[in-house]
Amino acid sequence: MKSVSVCKVILVVVLCALFLVPLGCKSYEQLGETAAEGRRRHKRTLRINRQEMMADLDAIMLLDKPSKLTDKRIP
DSSP states (O other): OHHHHHHHHHHHHHHHHHHHHSSSSOOOTTTTTTTHHHOOOOOOHHHHHHHHHHHHHHHTTTOSSEEEEEEEEOO
């Protein structure tokens, strides 16, 4: 039972992070880049971070490896 509650807590924290992080500061551009380039870089960074978080969650929940329960291939 304890592992289920820990998984739920982790899931809630990740979901909060996914929805609250993009609400941060709106100043995307740095010196030498346009506002569009800054937004594009910011969106790419957020997308990569989300992908890495999902990969980490899959590894924690053991969803990243195929099951070895049967030797027969199921379509």
